[in-house]
Each structure stands twice: as structure tokens, then as C-alpha cells.
Amino acid sequence: MKTIDYPIYNEKLIVNKLSNGLTVYIQPKPGFNKTTAVLGVNYxxxxxxxxxxxxKITQPAGIAHFLEHKMFDKQDYDVFELFNKTGARSNAYTSFTTTNYLFSTAESLKENLDILLDFVQIPxxxxxxxxxxxxxxxxxxxxxxxxxxxQAYFKIIANLYPDSALATDIAGTVKTVDQIQLADVQLAYNTFYRPENMSLFITGKVDPQLAMTWIVNNQKNKATPQPQVLQRENNFVENSQEHVEQFKMDVAxxxxxxxxxxxxxxPTGRDGLKYEIAISIMFDLFFSENAVEYDKLYRDEIIDDSFSWEFENExxxxxxxxxxxxKKPADFIKQMHSIIRMIPNQIxxxxxEFILQKNELLGNYIEMMDSEEAISGQFDGFIGEPVTIYDEVAILNELTLADVTAIAKSFLSKATMQEVMIRAADND
Structure with missing residues (x-):
């Protein structure tokens, strides 16, 4: 067990890799009234x-999401009901690369930790x-x-990464879900839901030593799976053929x-997080409400308050x-292309503007530090080294405009672009 200190904030992160491979991270927050725990699976x-x-094994699209659902379906008890009895709120979600199970509670922490660990680790x-x-x-x-x-989100991703696992919705399709059999579910669980492929993060009102003792005792009662050699295969075929895909739905x-x-x-680890933060600032410099480019697009009625952007680094x-x-889709595409092309030279x-955006992002981080749910949402234990919200702030503080410029050029110089347009069903 080791402790990572953040002296500037008078915070600490306790890290303990158990004998069965499960890594436990505890970040106590004195003065908080609630506790949030997230059991993550690197799957x-x-x-x-x-x-x-x-x-080599290939499984139907949507199986990770399907397995998330199945973890709550037990023989003789309802998982949500157990959490509700203790006053805890629970949830789960599947992303492209992880599955997370979580709860937030103001009391009965030991009982809730046992519920969380048992329902996920005893299928x-x-x-x-x-x-x-x-x-x-x-x-x-x-x-x-x-x-x-x-529909717009997953269609654009499918165009960016055709003929890949990213080309299908996280939930799969009706056809692929119908292909899932009991043996598929069991194989997926036995392959990925292993202690060494999981992490438990706890923050808020918690006594680290006491909580660690509870967790260790809980894990002692569970069998450790036999060792395995796992190799993931994610081959993304490059798609440089740009085109605008159009389809119709009921839109105004x-x-x-x-x-x-x-x-x-x-890069990986903290350097990868630096890359992600730099790209986020890059987009803010040109597409936040404070940006000159955004203001012109807005005044020309090419965009409105529905405009948004996001960056995924997984x-x-x-x-x-x-x-x-x-109402001006062609102008939107044309102007966005123009702005994106000039970013490397104009940034x-x-x-x-960089100082302003950096300070605004810093303010957002400081605000999140007062929420155990936000702190747990920012935590990442699957990138080779644990990254907390305090690590992100440290990276942000050290980030320079030269860093952002270099990373923006790296990203945009090799990036390929696709467009999807949803038009009203009665427009021909």
C-alpha cells in the first residue's frame, strides 16, 4: 500500500493492489457528507x-453493454433494492473501453461496498x-x-471508423443482440471481469484504513481466477474518403x-492526458462562446445555442x-472546414484568449473538487498510472500555448474528416 500526496490541496490518494490483482484507490475528503465508489472494469x-x-475469439456487438445489464439480474434478490434499503443511489454504464458500476451514499458504507463487490464479482x-x-x-x-x-453521434463515428467495433452503437443492434448466447456472456465475464482487470475508486466521507480492511476481507472470500494471457485486437481501418452522408428523420x-x-x-499516461487537455483548449479557443470565430458564426445565423463539440481520447x-x-447546413460545413484548416497557423x-480559456477551465476543475461524484468521474485508473483531478490541474497549470500549438498541429495534420447531415423527412 502506498500514498500519493497532493500537498498543495492537502489531499492524498491511497493505493493498494490486493493479492488477487484488484487495485483499490481511496481518496478521503474530510468534511464531506457522502461517499462515492466506482468499480471499474477495463472492458x-x-x-x-x-x-x-x-x-482468437470474436463476439457479437453490444455484448459488453449486455453483460452490464445481466450483472444486476440475480437469482433471488434485486441489486437496486439492496442499495435502496441502505439509502444509496446506484448506477452503471458502458463506454467504448470501460464498464463502471457505482453507488453514492451518506451511510452504511461497508454494507454498500459489499453489495457492489458481490453483485459484480458473483455472477x-x-x-x-x-x-x-x-x-x-x-x-x-x-x-x-x-x-x-x-443517431448523429454514432453515424459519424461509424463513418470515421468503418468496418470496426466503433462502427456500431455501444448497445449493438437488434440483430447482434439476438446473436448473444449464454456461452458468450459467460466467456466475456470470465475473460474480462477479473480482479487484475478491475479497479475500485472511493472518495468522500471514508476512513481509508477501515475501508481497506473491509475490502480485503470481502476479497478473501472469493476465488482467484486462473492466470490467462489476454490480447485485445482493435484494428481500425483508415478511411480517408471524405463524404457527406445524408439521411432523413423527423427534424424541424x-x-x-x-x-x-x-x-x-x-502518448500514454499523464502525457496522454496533457494531449487531451490541449486539444480541448484548442477547440475552446475557436469554438467557445468567447471565440471570435464562434461569434461570427452565431451572428451569421449559421450556428445557435445547439452547437457543441466533444473530444474522445480512449x-x-x-x-x-x-x-x-x-438552417444553413452547407454554410456550416464550409465555414467549419475553413476554421479547422486555419487553426494550426492562427492558434x-x-x-x-489562451490565458482566459486556461483560467476558465481551471475554475471548472476547482468547482468539481467540491463534488465526490465529479472527482470520481475524473479519475482514471486504467492508463498505467492513477490520474486524479489534482493531476489534471497540475498538467493544466504547466500547459503553455506552445504546447497546445504543437499538439494541435499533430492532431490536425493527420486527421481525416467526415460529415453527417440529418434532414427533414419531407425535404427532397
């Missing part, structure tokens, strides 16, 4: 093709329950089909989404998505 929607002990799968779950997830998928933002105005696929090499891929509802001239 997400893209982990469909892999090798275990030399044997109950049957053929009947697997078949029944398919109908539930089919309804969820059909609901997504009518969600404009969801066209919705346009632009995707930028990063093809440059992103294991083995990174991309940006910018989108807006606009060096934004010294004062």
Missing part, C-alpha cells in the same frame, strides 16, 4: 475480438435470463433509433455533425465531434 464495447491463451447467468434480457435491450436500442443526437431543421478522426500517435483511438442544428496568435 468496453470495442473489446469484441481478442485472444485468450492464443485462441448469475442462465439461458432463460439471457433470452429475456434481449427483449429489454431491443426496446432500448429502438428508443435510441428515435434519438437524433444519438437539419442537424449536421462533423467528425475528426485522429491518426497521429497519442485506448487505441481518438476523435472529435462537432455538431449543430442549423499562436491567441495568447490572451
Amino acid at each position: 468496453g464495447a470495442i473489446d469484441r475480438t481478442f485472444q485468450v491463451n492464443g485462441k 448469475y447467468f442462465t439461458q432463460e435470463k439471457v433470452q429475456r434480457e434481449k427483449g429489454i435491450i431491443d426496446q432500448e436500442i429502438n428508443m435510441y433509433q428515435n434519438d437524433l443526437d444519438n 431543421r437539419p442537424k449536421v455533425t462533423i467528425g475528426l478522426r485522429g491518426n497521429d500517435l497519442v 485506448r487505441s483511438f481518438h476523435f472529435a465531434v462537432l455538431g449543430c442544428d442549423t 499562436v496568435n491567441k495568447t490572451s
Whole structure:
């Protein structure tokens, strides 16, 4: 067990890798009234093709999300009901690369930790329950089909990464979900839901020594899986053929989404986080409400308050998505292309804007430090070294405009672009 100190903030992170491989991170927050715990699995929607002990396996799209659902389906108890009895709020979500199970509570921490660890680490799968779950997830998928933002987001990613695990919604499709069998669920669980492929992060009102004792005792009662050699296979075919994909839905105005696929090499660990923060500032310098470029687009009625952007930097891929509802879709695409092309040369001239955006982002981080849920949301234990919100602030403080310029040029010089436009069904 070791302690990582953050003396500037009078904070600390306790790290303990247990004998079974589970890594536990505890960040106590004296004065807080609640505690949040997140049990993360380094397994997400893209982990469909892999090798275990030399044997290649390919599973249906959506299985990671399907498995997340199945973890709550037990033989003789309801997981949410157990959490509710203690006054805790619980949830779970699956991303492209991780699956996370969490709770937040003001009391009964030991009981809730046992519930969390037990329901995730003691599975109950049957053929009947697997078949029944398919109908539930089919309804969820059909609901997504009518969600404009969801459709635009996943269609642009599919165009950026065709013929890959990223080309399908995290939940899969009705067809792929129907292909999932009991043996698939069991194999996915046994392969990825292993202590050495998981981490537990706890923050808020918590006694680290006492909580660690509870966790160690809980893990002693569980069998350690046999060692395995796991090799993930995520091959993303390059797609440099730019085109605007158009399709029709029930919209009042066209919705346009632009995707930028990063093809440059992103460093790992804290350097990777520096890259991510730099790209975020880059976009803010040109597309935040304070930016001259944003203001002109707004005044020309090319964009409105629906405009947004996001940047994803995950294991083995990174991309940006910018989108807006606009009555001038062609102008939106043209102007966005123009601004993106000139960023590498113009960013060096934004010294004062850089200071402003950096300070604004710093303020956002400081605000998040008062929320145990925000702190847990920023934590990452799967990039080779633990990264907390305090590490992010340290990286931000050291970041220079020259750093942002260099990283922006690295990203944009090799990025490929795609567009998706959703038009009203009655527009021909």
C-alpha cells in the first residue's frame, strides 16, 4: 500500500493492489457528507475480438453493454433494492473501453461496498435470463433509433471508423443482440471481469484504513481466477474518403455533425492526458462562446445555442465531434472546414484568449473538487498510472500555448474528416 500526496490541496490518494490483482484507490475528503465508489472494469464495447491463451475469439456487438445489464439480474434478490434499503443511489454504464458500476451514499458504507463487490464479482447467468434480457435491450436500442443526437453521434463515428467495433452503437443492434448466447456472456465475464482487470475508486466521507480492511476481507472470500494471457485486437481501418452522408428523420431543421478522426500517435499516461487537455483548449479557443470565430458564426445565423463539440481520447483511438442544428447546413460545413484548416497557423496568435480559456477551465476543475461524484468521474485508473483531478490541474497549470500549438498541429495534420447531415423527412 502506498500514498500519493497532493500537498498543495492537502489531499492524498491511497493505493493498494490486493493479492488477487484488484487495485483499490481511496481518496478521503474530510468534511464531506457522502461517499462515492466506482468499480471499474477495463472492458468496453470495442473489446469484441481478442485472444485468450492464443485462441482468437470474436463476439457479437453490444455484448459488453449486455453483460452490464445481466450483472444486476440475480437469482433471488434485486441489486437496486439492496442499495435502496441502505439509502444509496446506484448506477452503471458502458463506454467504448470501460464498464463502471457505482453507488453514492451518506451511510452504511461497508454494507454498500459489499453489495457492489458481490453483485459484480458473483455472477448469475442462465439461458432463460439471457433470452429475456434481449427483449429489454431491443426496446432500448429502438428508443435510441428515435434519438437524433444519438443517431448523429454514432453515424459519424461509424463513418470515421468503418468496418470496426466503433462502427456500431455501444448497445449493438437488434440483430447482434439476438446473436448473444449464454456461452458468450459467460466467456466475456470470465475473460474480462477479473480482479487484475478491475479497479475500485472511493472518495468522500471514508476512513481509508477501515475501508481497506473491509475490502480485503470481502476479497478473501472469493476465488482467484486462473492466470490467462489476454490480447485485445482493435484494428481500425483508415478511411480517408471524405463524404457527406445524408439521411432523413423527423427534424424541424437539419442537424449536421462533423467528425475528426485522429491518426497521429497519442502518448500514454499523464502525457496522454496533457494531449487531451490541449486539444480541448484548442477547440475552446475557436469554438467557445468567447471565440471570435464562434461569434461570427452565431451572428451569421449559421450556428445557435445547439452547437457543441466533444473530444474522445480512449485506448487505441481518438476523435472529435462537432455538431449543430442549423438552417444553413452547407454554410456550416464550409465555414467549419475553413476554421479547422486555419487553426494550426492562427492558434499562436491567441495568447490572451489562451490565458482566459486556461483560467476558465481551471475554475471548472476547482468547482468539481467540491463534488465526490465529479472527482470520481475524473479519475482514471486504467492508463498505467492513477490520474486524479489534482493531476489534471497540475498538467493544466504547466500547459503553455506552445504546447497546445504543437499538439494541435499533430492532431490536425493527420486527421481525416467526415460529415453527417440529418434532414427533414419531407425535404427532397
